[in-house]
Amino acid sequence: AQKVTQAQTEISVVEKEDVTLDCVYETRDTTYYLFWYKQPPSGELVFLIRRNSFDEQNEISGRYSWNFQKSTSSFNFTITASQVVDSAVYFCALRSGGGADGLTFGKGTHLIIQP
């Protein structure tokens, strides 16, 4: 069975601080996909990034960066110079290469950026 763990239930930082959201996953599949989604108060989940299990390159997109390490089964997400608009619930998710069972989500991390 697949599992995604986001140990941080809630994080509160002051604007402009850097913050890292942790994600640890479990799967027996050799081919799988990892995702990060952002859920603002409106409810819809907004896609941020997808990584496949064969691509361990870290990625940077503006103030966002992702660190994928297969050796520790982690896919962490860092926001640099956080802004109030970054406040949301962030979900890490996993999907097997075969696509069965849809996405397995972590419980989410509620990120609060204080002005």
Next chain:
Amino acid sequence: KAGVTQTPRYLIKTRGQQVTLSCSPISGHRSVSWYQQTPGQGLQFLFEYFSETQRNKGNFPGRFSGRQFSNSRSEMNVSTLELGDSALYLCASSPNAGGRTGELFFGEGSRLTVL
């Protein structure tokens, strides 16, 4: 390009009733997935449809069902509602099905309250 549209956005039902939720995917997307989000269980996969066929199903009782029409619009139905069915039901669409899927595009959800 219009996003994923879910109707109704909010609804209240009583135990024992049934409910039908509707989802219109992004134009050109042929895959529709449904997820249930509750405070206790988080986000859980319900089912996925592609070209009018159910491809995958999550671990939910038979009271939860769905279908997809030839125009890719999808409906999900919950019969004999229970208090625990109170949740945000999220629909997501993508161009492809299964593991080859890139990101999922989510709607804002239908919030069901069962009294």
